[in-house]
Amino acid sequence: xxxxDRTLEFIDQxxxxxxxxxxxxxxxxxxxxxxxxxxxxxxxxxxGTPAGQQKQHVxxxxxxxxxxxxxxxxxYVDHDPVVSHMKQLQAPFQWREASQSIRIDKSSGExxxxxxxxxxxxxxxxxxxxLDGQIVMVSLGxxxxxxxxxxxxxxxLVSTYAVGRAMQxxxxxxxxxxxxxxxxxxxxxxxxAAVGKSEWEISQILGISEHTSEKHLLNAKSKLGAVNRVQAxxxxxxxxxxx
Numbered sequence: 001x002x003x004x005d006r007t008l009e010f011i012d013q014x015x016x017x018x019x020x021x022x023x024x025x026x027x028x029x030x031x032x033x034x035x036x037x038x039x040x041x042x043x044x045x046x047x048g049t050p051a052g053q054q055k056q057h058v059x060x061x062x063x064x065x066x067x068x069x070x071x072x073x074x075x076y077v078d079h080d081p082v083v084s085h086m087k088q089l090q091a092p093f094q095w096r097e098a099s100q101s102i103r104i105d106k107s108s109g110e111x112x113x114x115x116x117x118x119x120x121x122x123x124x125x126x127x128x129x130x131l132d133g134q135i136v137m138v139s140l141g142x143x144x145x146x147x148x149x150x151x152x153x154x155x156x157l158v159s160t161y162a163v164g165r166a167m168q169x170x171x172x173x174x175x176x177x178x179x180x181x182x183x184x185x186x187x188x189x190x191x192x193a194a195v196g197k198s199e200w201e202i203s204q205i206l207g208i209s210e211h212t213s214e215k216h217l218l219n220a221k222s223k224l225g226a227v228n229r230v231q232a233x234x235x236x237x238x239x240x241x242x243x
Contacts, residue, residue: 036140079107092126
């Protein structure tokens with residue numbers, strides 16, 4: 001089975017999850033193979049938000065219970081280098097990259113040290129912008145994370161889909177655009193983007209210019225209400241445009 005077929009299989013499992021808790025369980029069942037055993041997804045509260053209100057921002061959570069309580073009680077969200085790094089990016093990254101890019105002070109060092117004590121030493125994180133403009137921050141962690149470049153892309157895509165599915169279940173009604181028509185070229189470009197091809201590679205495969213392939217992907221992203229390629233591919237799979 002190819003990696004793309006395996007990704008579609010994972011997405012099918014998530015699509016059949018009937019509750020947000022089931023989505024969380026099935027996602028971690030997939031990501032545990034890569035050392036990612038804990039999940040947190042939610043909107044980021046404004047700095048200074050009281051601890052009692054912070055949990056209202058959580059969409060999906062399978063953090064160790066004691067770690068979650070400590071994270072909220074000590075207001076770690078305002079000092080977490082992973083959260084700070086996520087706010088600056090629109091792409092997935094590993095936690096270790098945040099440590100290299102963000103100035104680590106006493107407070108952020110305390111966050112990282114405490115996370116390690118709960119066997120959360122590394123992970124994968126990314127921001128997801130919803131159709132109504134909310135930013136959902138997704139973070140998967142574990143003690144020993146091993147991801148190849150291809151697996152990194154696979155986990156990012158499946159996680160994006162999982163959060164979308166959980167939000168759909170959480171609201172009980174999708175807020176996405178009901179009727180979308182993608183052109184055959186837009187579908188083809190998304191199909192190749194789903195297996196990791198760049199705009200230039202897509203142009204060579206389809207016999208079009210790189211500018212044209214980029215334009216098709218931008219049009220598809222716009223129609224699907226996505227802010228990046230990963231989100232566009234996940235939404236296209238959800239709607240059955242990619243199979």
